[in-house]
Amino acid sequence: MTQPREVREAIMSAALVVFTEYTYGGTAMAPLAERAGVAVGSIYRHFPSKEALGNAVYRRWKTRLGAHVIDSVAADVADEPIRARFGRMWRGMVAFAVEHPDAFAFLELQQHQSYLDAENAALTERIYAAAGELISAGQARGEIRPGDPTVLMSLAYGAFIGMCASMRGSGLDEERLALSENAVWDLLRCP
Structure with a gap:
């Protein structure tokens, strides 16, 4: 994933799976990043907060x-x-x-x-x-x-x-x- 759009899509897809599995409130960013195949910092480059991602x-x-x-x-x-x-x-x-x-x-x-x-x-x-x-x-x-x-x-x-x-x-x-x-x-x- 080198394109920002691909990274954003990977984060959004992973967030849906992780939010569904653990609930939004029960989701930490580290497992979400792992599922997306990105570093936690990459999430925050695309979404300023967990709320923005949600x-x-x-x-x-x-x-x-x-x-x-x-x-x-x-x-x-x-x-x-x-x-x-x-x-x-x-x-x-x-x-x-x-x-x-x-x-x-x-x-x-x-x-x-x-x-x-x-x-x-x-x-x-x-x-x-x-x-x-x-x-x-x-x-x-x-x-x-x-x-x-x-x-x-x-x-x-x-x-x-x-x-x-x-x-x-x-x-x-x-x-x-x-x-x-x-x-x-x-x-x-x-x-």
Whole structure:
């Protein structure tokens, strides 16, 4: 690795693995540097602090997860049922979690409030807002039960995180995927 971009990428990749394995709070820079194949000083040449590195890793992966969520709910076709949009969002999130299990575990199975910067907080808020807009649209059409959209979205996303955590390592087959999607939709839909 002679190019600064290669070194930065090696550090970011190693940070994701180490943060996932030991948590952000439990990670020391020496094992991270060893995993990246660089000296500890090299990390600080690319990232002024552990917080800056944590924010860079979080931003990279939360942006990618957000694309799955936002893209899946963005299209508002007048005659398309909210259920279909919800299904796209659910399966998009599943696809991300399956394709990037370490990134999903880092993002959603750890606490980040102690170090996230304003840009990452705003990114997270945009993703939640997109999902909340889907809930609100479903309520306006009478397809989703009345109630605070934030609470309903939190219940649905909490179920998703729990499902992914319980399936980590064992995989998610089509039957389990359909069961989980339908169960969460039943939680949201108008009775």
